Amino acid sequence: xxxxxxxxxxxxxxxxxxxxxxxxxxxxxxxxxxxxxxxxxxxxxxxxxxxxxxxxxxxxxxxxxxxxxxxxxxxxxxxxxxxxxxxxxxxxxxxxxxxxxxxxxxxxxxxxxxxxxxxxxxxxxxxxxxxxxxxxxxxxxxxxxxxxxxxxxxxxxxxxxxxxxxxxxxxxxxxxxxxxxxxxxxxxxxxxx
Numbered sequence: 001x002x003x004x005x006x007x008x009x010x011x012x013x014x015x016x017x018x019x020x021x022x023x024x025x026x027x028x029x030x031x032x033x034x035x036x037x038x039x040x041x042x043x044x045x046x047x048x049x050x051x052x053x054x055x056x057x058x059x060x061x062x063x064x065x066x067x068x069x070x071x072x073x074x075x076x077x078x079x080x081x082x083x084x085x086x087x088x089x090x091x092x093x094x095x096x097x098x099x100x101x102x103x104x105x106x107x108x109x110x111x112x113x114x115x116x117x118x119x120x121x122x123x124x125x126x127x128x129x130x131x132x133x134x135x136x137x138x139x140x141x142x143x144x145x146x147x148x149x150x151x152x153x154x155x156x157x158x159x160x161x162x163x164x165x166x167x168x169x170x171x172x173x174x175x176x177x178x179x180x181x182x183x184x185x186x187x188x189x190x191x192x193x
Contacts, residue, residue, distance in 0.1 A: 009129070067134055082134070110138045110144070145180075146171075
């Protein structure tokens with residue numbers, strides 16, 4: 001069996017109406033990319049699970065400007081990412097907002113919610129291509145995301161894309177602490193398509 005080359009990967013863009021039919025595929029990709037977070041009966045996953053992911057995507061698909069991109073190799077899904085334009089008040093919340101520099105709060109912001117690539121396809125530039133497609137579709141001045149501190153591969157990708165650490169962040173008072181990252185899109189290194 002041969003592995004398809006990177007130039008055989010197609011990126012497709014989807015809108016909110018496409019999400020219900022894609023949810024199971026997205027959950028499968030996410031579970032493959034994050035085996036340490038997959039639902040375990042009675043186990044703790046810091047609030048992250050395929051069930052929570054489905055709810056999150058469905059809820060976010062209602063946001064104006066929502067865009068999802070998916071990568072396919074020989075017709076099989078191997079990765080996805082999604083984002084939407086967000087206000088700083090919504091994205092950072094009342095506790096963190098005062099710590100966000102004014103020039104970031106004043107710019108057009110993209111909230112990057114998920115980016116996952118299946119392990120056999122990681123390290124081949126697919127995550128960068130998915131990110132580039134979202135930035136192209138949404139055209140923000142700034143992008144922001146949360147990454148779990150125990151996700152070195154994800155953090156390495158975001159570092160390569162130019163994201164910088166903005167501080168710790170919790171989605172909910174007793175939830176896990178994430179690293180909040182921001183990117184000035186004008187400094188992003190766009191991969192060759």
